[in-house]
Every structure is written in C-alpha cells, then in structure tokens.
Amino acid sequence: MKPFAYHQPDQIPDAAKLLTSIEDSKLVAGGMTLIPTLKQRLASPTALVDLSKLGSLKGITDDAATITIGAMTPHAVVAASKLIQTKIPGLAALASMIGDPAVRSRGTIGGSVANNDPAADYPAGVLGLGATIITSKREIAADKFFLGLFETALELGEIITAIRFPVPVKAGYAKFKAPASRYALVGVFVAKFPDGVRVAVTGAGPGVFRVPPMEAALSGHFDPSAIAAIKIDTDGLASDIHAEADYRAHLVTVMAKRAVEAALS
Amino acid sequence: MQISFTLNRRPTTVEVEPATLVAELLREQLHLTGTHIGCDTSQCGACVVHLNGLPVKSCTLLAPALDGATLLTIEGLTGAPGSNQMHPMQEAFREHHGLQCGFCTPGMLMTAVALATEKPDLTEADVRHGLEGNICRCTGYQNIVISVMAGAAAMHAAKGE
Numbered sequence: 001m002k003p004f005a006y007h008q009p010d011q012i013p014d015a016a017k018l019l020t021s022i023e024d025s026k027l028v029a030g031g032m033t034l035i036p037t038l039k040q041r042l043a044s045p046t047a048l049v050d051l052s053k054l055g056s057l058k059g060i061t062d063d064a065a066t067i068t069i070g071a072m073t074p075h076a077v078v079a080a081s082k083l084i085q086t087k088i089p090g091l092a093a094l095a096s097m098i099g100d101p102a103v104r105s106r107g108t109i110g111g112s113v114a115n116n117d118p119a120a121d122y123p124a125g126v127l128g129l130g131a132t133i134i135t136s137k138r139e140i141a142a143d144k145f146f147l148g149l150f151e152t153a154l155e156l157g158e159i160i161t162a163i164r165f166p167v168p169v170k171a172g173y174a175k176f177k178a179p180a181s182r183y184a185l186v187g188v189f190v191a192k193f194p195d196g197v198r199v200a201v202t203g204a205g206p207g208v209f210r211v212p213p214m215e216a217a218l219s220g221h222f223d224p225s226a227i228a229a230i231k232i233d234t235d236g237l238a239s240d241i242h243a244e245a246d247y248r249a250h251l252v253t254v255m256a257k258r259a260v261e262a263a264l265s
Numbered sequence: 266m267q268i269s270f271t272l273n274r275r276p277t278t279v280e281v282e283p284a285t286l287v288a289e290l291l292r293e294q295l296h297l298t299g300t301h302i303g304c305d306t307s308q309c310g311a312c313v314v315h316l317n318g319l320p321v322k323s324c325t326l327l328a329p330a331l332d333g334a335t336l337l338t339i340e341g342l343t344g345a346p347g348s349n350q351m352h353p354m355q356e357a358f359r360e361h362h363g364l365q366c367g368f369c370t371p372g373m374l375m376t377a378v379a380l381a382t383e384k385p386d387l388t389e390a391d392v393r394h395g396l397e398g399n400i401c402r403c404t405g406y407q408n409i410v411i412s413v414m415a416g417a418a419a420m421h422a423a424k425g426e
Binding site: 001002003004005006008028031032035036038039048050052076099100101102103105106180182 | 307319332376379397398
C-alpha cells in the first residue's frame with residue numbers, strides 16, 4: 001500500500017469539501033473493496049476520507065410505506081434487523097448472503113451501491129425494489145443510478161447518505177455464488193408491488209439490469225411457472241473462467257424462479 | 266497519527282501511519298503474533314479479530330479505524346477471569362481435534378466465538394454458513410464444525426451457571 005493522508009470528518013459538507021479539494025482523494029466506508037484494491041496497488045489515492053464518524057449516515061428508519069437505510073449501515077445490521085426481516089424479508093436475506101461474517105461486519109450498503117461492482121448483491125436489491133438513492137446533493141431513482149461497470153450517476157464530491165426502499169407486497173432474492181469469492185455468478189431480485197413486478201439481475205453482465213419480459217409475465221401471474229420458459233439473450237452477458245454467457249443466461253431463469261419461490265415462501 | 270483503543274481489555278495508544286493494516290500493527294508493532302496472516306487478500310480468515318465485538322479480518326482493516334474502538338485478539342481470548350483456563354471454544358477445539366497444523370485456528374476461534382455469541386442455538390448449517398470466510402487446508406472442516414457446535418454449547422452452559 002502506498003502512503004496516504006487520512007481524514008475523518010464529522011460533518012457531511014466537510015467530507016464533500018475534502019473530496020473535491022484534494023486531488024485523487026477517495027471516500028472509504030467499510031473498505032471491503034477499497035482496502036484490497038489499495039493493497040494490490042490498483043488504486044493509490046493521496047488521501048482517504050473516512051465516513052465512519054458521520055453518525056447521521058447510520059441506522060434504519062421506518063416510514064410506513066418506505067424504509068430508509070443509512071449509507072454506513074453494515075450488511076450484518078440489515079440482515080439482523082427485525083424491521084427489515086418483517087417488511088422486506090428478501091432484502092434482509094440478500095444482506096445475509098453477502099461475502100462472509102467479517103465482510104458483513106464492515107461492509108456498508110452505501111459503499112456497495114456507490115462501488116456498483118457488476119457482481120455485487122445490493123445493486124440487484126436496490127434496482128429490483130426501485131429504491132431511491134439519497135445523496136448529499138439530491139435524490140436519484142435506482143433506474144437512473146446504475147450506469148454500467150463500476151459506473152454510477154454520482155458526481156464528483158457527491159456522497160450517498162441513505163437508500164430509501166418502498167415496501168413491496170412480496171420480494172425475494174436468489175443467487176448462484178461463485179464459490180471462492182461468494183460474489184454472485186448470477187443473482188436475481190424479484191419484487192411484487194400493487195402496480196406490477198420488478199426483476200433485477202446482478203452478476204450476469206457488466207452491470208445490474210432489469211428483465212422486462214419476466215416482469216410482464218410475473219405481473220400477470222406471480223409464480224415461478226410464469227417465467228420458466230423465458231430465457232434472456234446472451235448478448236452483452238459476461239463470459240469468463242467462472243461461466244460462459246449461455247450458462248449465465250440459463251442461471252438468470254433458474255435464479256429468477258428461485259427468487260419468486262423465496263418471495264412466496 | 267496517534268490512535269487510542271482498548272486492546273484485550275487494556276488501554277493502548279500507538280503511533281501509526283494511516284496505511285498500516287491492523288494485522289501488521291498487531292504482529293509487527295505490538296508483537297501479538299497469534300493473529301495470523303494467511304492469504305493477505307481477505308480470503309482466508311486466519312487474521313480474524315473482534316472489533317467492538319464483531320468479527321473482522323484484520324488484514325482488511327486500516328489502523329485508524331481502531332481509534333476509540335475495542336479490539337479483542339486471540340491473545341485476549343480466555344476462560345473465566347483469573348481461572349487460568351482456556352476459553353470454552355478453545356477447549357472444544359482441543360477436545361474434538363478441531364485443528365491439525367493450527368495455522369487457521371486463531372481465526373477459526375475468533376469467528377466461532379462471534380457466531381456462538383450472536384446466535385445461542387447454532388445449527389450445523391449456521392456453523393457452515395458462518396465459517397464461509399475461514400479457510401482450513403488440513404481438517405476438511407468436519408471436526409471444526411463439531412468443535413464449534415460443542416464450544417457454543419459449552420459457552421452457553423457456562424453462561425447459565
């Protein structure tokens with residue numbers, strides 16, 4: 001690791017100011033992606049701006065129709081939250097499947113969403129539930145937030161403060177893990193709302209995406225059988241040593257069916 | 266920068282570079298070499314310690330994160346205070362042959378104690394899911410799982426006394 005300066009601001013505007021005023025500075029939340037990246041020297045920022053002293057970024061609030069999760073809330077807290085287990089059990093289940101216990105102790109929802117790893121779990125939950133990303137500057141709909149491989153709508157100096165999730169009628173998540181990393185080879189989040197169903201896929205391509213034919217079929221009949229015959233196109237899907245594109249396409253259907261089963265259970 | 270934290274129940278203040286990993290700080294600066302560095306890429310879990318009671322990989326934690334925190338390493342894992350006994354989880358690993366070479370054991374124990382503390386009635390599936398971040402190259406895990414189940418039962422029996 002190359003040396004860097006370390007800042008621990010206790011106010012969001014101070015954090016944003018540090019981020020914009022120090023060239024090549026980076027935010028660190030739980031550090032579960034950033035620290036391994038620094039160790040491999042894939043990144044060498046001049047300064048880290050640590051968000052852990054910003055108390056306002058932690059915690060889970062219940063607003064009846066929505067649940068808001070502070071950006072610095074660790075995965076373990078979301079997984080163990082009685083509120084989320086009751087109102088969006090699919091999201092609690094998703095959080096309990098991320099990495100391993102040590103990763104879930106440190107890794108945060110804001111960090112995961114801002115990083116937008118193509119195989120991360122949270123982007124599927126955020127897009128699948130049609131959540132809203134609340135930042136230091138504005139609110140961004142999930143449909144406009146994820147722009148592709150590690151790319152998001154966040155601007156320089158913009159910090160995610162919370163994610164607001166609408167409470168669905170039912171929701172479920174299923175993933176086929178890459179065994180060594182426990183990242184999603186393919187993960188599918190399915191959410192049923194009174195006005196329709198959303199299906200979001202992670203791990204299969206360069207970024208999280210929705211599957212309109214499955215959404216239409218499930219909106220008509222919310223049952224695994226409704227999507228059993230729907231196969232997604234392999235165009236644009238990832239092919240690597242872990243899985244070929246056609247295998248990933250196959251897994252999308254299998255995981256989507258399991259996600260619906262999980263939602264119904 | 267200077268950081269102050271509680272290390273194995275003792276107040277500790279050290280001077281560190283921000284780019285210091287907790288695993289390096291423990292082993293090289295504080296000479297607590299029970300925390301092992303196996304892979305150094307956040308995969309193996311040999312370096313697991315408890316930060317504010319939660320299991321974390323100390324090879325993937327920057328030293329500044331310790332400021333104001335409570336840290337427990339394998340050196341701080343003991344039986345009843347003043348008893349000079351091992352922790353019930355350590356006893357269970359010895360009793361059930363939960364180790365062979367022992368390299369992964371400090372991390373296994375720290376993860377196991379955190380698991381058993383979080384959930385009193387651990388099932389075998391819970392243990393296997395909970396040990397996903399700890400790699401053992403000797404045992405094939407079977408005796409580790411048996412040890413963790415026995416250790417968790419002993420921890421809760423001791424608590425109930």
